[in-house]
Amino acid sequence: MLRFAAGGLAANKVRSALTMLGVLIGVASVILLLAVGNGSSVAVKESITSLGTNSLTVSAGSAYGGARGAGSAKKLTVADAKALAADTDSTAIRSVAPVVTTSGTALYGDISYSPGSIVGTYPAYFETANQKVAHGEYFTDDDVLGSRKVAVLGATTAKQLFATEDPVGKRIVLGGTPFTVVGVLEAKGGTGFTDPDDVVIAPLPTVQNVFTGFGPVNQILVQANSADTTTAAQAEVTRVLLGTHAITDPTKADFRITNQASLLTARESTTKTFTVLLGAVAAISLLVGGIGITNIMLVTVTERTREIGIRKALGAPRAVILGQFLTESTLLSVLGAGLGVAVGIAGSHFSIVGIKPVVIPESVLGAFGIAVAIGLFFGSYPANRAASLRPIDALRHE
Amino acid sequence: MRHVIDKRVPAAPPPVIQLRRITKAYGHGDAVVHALHGPEDPATGGPLGVSLDIEQGDFVAVMGSSGSGKSTLMNILGCLDVPTAGRYLLDGIDVGHLDEGQLALVRNRKIGFVFQSFNLIPRTTALAQVELPLAYAGVRAAERRRRALAALSLVGLAERAGHRPNQLSGGQQQRVAVARALVTAPAMLLADEPTGNLDSRSTEEVLDLVDALNATGRTVVLITHEDEVARHAKRVLRLVDGRIVDDVRQAPVDGPPPLLRDLGVTA
Numbered sequence: 001m002l003r004f005a006a007g008g009l010a011a012n013k014v015r016s017a018l019t020m021l022g023v024l025i026g027v028a029s030v031i032l033l034l035a036v037g038n039g040s041s042v043a044v045k046e047s048i049t050s051l052g053t054n055s056l057t058v059s060a061g062s063a064y065g066g067a068r069g070a071g072s073a074k075k076l077t078v079a080d081a082k083a084l085a086a087d088t089d090s091t092a093i094r095s096v097a098p099v100v101t102t103s104g105t106a107l108y109g110d111i112s113y114s115p116g117s118i119v120g121t122y123p124a125y126f127e128t129a130n131q132k133v134a135h136g137e138y139f140t141d142d143d144v145l146g147s148r149k150v151a152v153l154g155a156t157t158a159k160q161l162f163a164t165e166d167p168v169g170k171r172i173v174l175g176g177t178p179f180t181v182v183g184v185l186e187a188k189g190g191t192g193f194t195d196p197d198d199v200v201i202a203p204l205p206t207v208q209n210v211f212t213g214f215g216p217v218n219q220i221l222v223q224a225n226s227a228d229t230t231t232a233a234q235a236e237v238t239r240v241l242l243g244t245h246a247i248t249d250p251t252k253a254d255f256r257i258t259n260q261a262s263l264l265t266a267r268e269s270t271t272k273t274f275t276v277l278l279g280a281v282a283a284i285s286l287l288v289g290g291i292g293i294t295n296i297m298l299v300t301v302t303e304r305t306r307e308i309g310i311r312k313a314l315g316a317p318r319a320v321i322l323g324q325f326l327t328e329s330t331l332l333s334v335l336g337a338g339l340g341v342a343v344g345i346a347g348s349h350f351s352i353v354g355i356k357p358v359v360i361p362e363s364v365l366g367a368f369g370i371a372v373a374i375g376l377f378f379g380s381y382p383a384n385r386a387a388s389l390r391p392i393d394a395l396r397h398e
Numbered sequence: 399m400r401h402v403i404d405k406r407v408p409a410a411p412p413p414v415i416q417l418r419r420i421t422k423a424y425g426h427g428d429a430v431v432h433a434l435h436g437p438e439d440p441a442t443g444g445p446l447g448v449s450l451d452i453e454q455g456d457f458v459a460v461m462g463s464s465g466s467g468k469s470t471l472m473n474i475l476g477c478l479d480v481p482t483a484g485r486y487l488l489d490g491i492d493v494g495h496l497d498e499g500q501l502a503l504v505r506n507r508k509i510g511f512v513f514q515s516f517n518l519i520p521r522t523t524a525l526a527q528v529e530l531p532l533a534y535a536g537v538r539a540a541e542r543r544r545r546a547l548a549a550l551s552l553v554g555l556a557e558r559a560g561h562r563p564n565q566l567s568g569g570q571q572q573r574v575a576v577a578r579a580l581v582t583a584p585a586m587l588l589a590d591e592p593t594g595n596l597d598s599r600s601t602e603e604v605l606d607l608v609d610a611l612n613a614t615g616r617t618v619v620l621i622t623h624e625d626e627v628a629r630h631a632k633r634v635l636r637l638v639d640g641r642i643v644d645d646v647r648q649a650p651v652d653g654p655p656p657l658l659r660d661l662g663v664t665a
Contacts, residue, residue: 306517313505
């Protein structure tokens, strides 16, 4: 029966090929578009990890804007950070880094450049903010204690100041004070308006000394033990800071805690919607491919009406005729879907609109399965029509 | 006008075909056309239908001009079409009571068709063509092949088993069709103008084959409008306007067909 079906398809090679092309495009687009959607969601996940999934940012000011005007709001201080770090009950918090951010001009030789930001912090910052030194080294706790004039440069800043020169060990001038460059950070690559690589990081007291003075800090960066304990860590931070700020009513808190991971989870759900939309578009093209099968099988049945009549005259039962045309349409869809899977997987090796597609294995099986089912379903109408032809009408057909 | 009078001896085997007052009408209301009419009912003037018996081993030629109802008769005999009224017993089975699946089975087991336009299946080898009715009958592949080859050698085409219809001459195609018709050992061979599309040499070949088959006891019903062809039959029916107007016996049922030539064919 399979041989008959293959023979039937081979008799009209161009027509069969075009029908298969319909299914092929449908299957390939399902696989490819879902892979693109999945790829962008994987990219978001990666950017969550690069930001540090288990980091919390504490900043001054009420979460509810109204309290700010009361004037009672305390700024965050190094003491708050120390209180958090000293909290022995905590199992959720791994490390704490107070952060001051300022701006200024960096000079090297006759080159002057204003980095996006100058950050003063503790060494824990590097791990929490997922900033890795690519070349050279981090500054240490000793550098913080000694207020040493050392700095780690972001990739962009290093490139602007030094071009191809090796910055490590060189002296730059920041705010009129000479700093020694000890390390250069790995490039993170920007995803937003601000370039995360356009930064100078130095020990907190040094930056306070040169720029901001020993007042409040802008932020406290808290690292939870793991992504799962961020919620616990957030509760912990709230409890400790309410204590140090002597606030009893949590709704009147004069600080806010932002969780990077939760923001990005929201973004991830957007990409999921995007994936579903892409999948729907692809599914429609698969459906159109299925209708193509119906169309071509109807033509085939009409064309072969006489042959159906002969077979019926020879005593072919209804089921045999039905089976023959169903096999033919299913063969079309199986071949089309098989080629579609190949094209889809091959196509996913190329990056599409800046997104590296990641093939979802279920989508391959699903698209193939649906295509085969479509062949059966859309082939059943023409096959049924062939099987229910009256032999006398079929034989008379010219 | 002559009428068939049943004069069978009771001991004889039952007829392969028994038609009882068969009519076939097309269209509705005023536009009704009776393709099979039979004699008029003396009381009402309506059609009485065609009644006909065909004995086992007979060789009947049905003649008539186009529109005489011979093709309709052939379609009803071949269970390809159902009569409007009347009873049809094929090999003792009342065909009127069968559903589509059973009719397919009857066509498969009881009837071998040979058509004017050969009606071979395109792109299929002669062997596969002949195997087809056996495949529908559920015969196993090895047995199928053996019987199909035997049928092909009976029609003298054993060495052409692997050829497709477009690689065979008209006469050869018709011989493949004959092999296909007889491979299931049917009760009746039904041939609709089998030589209509053939040259005179191929016509002789095919008719000799049919003669030989009838000589071995196969019942043959052959539809034709050529007198040359009808001369091969033992009995000739003539149809005009859906009525049997002439019924001539040219040779006894249990004898050889009148024009049988010794071909050395053995069934």
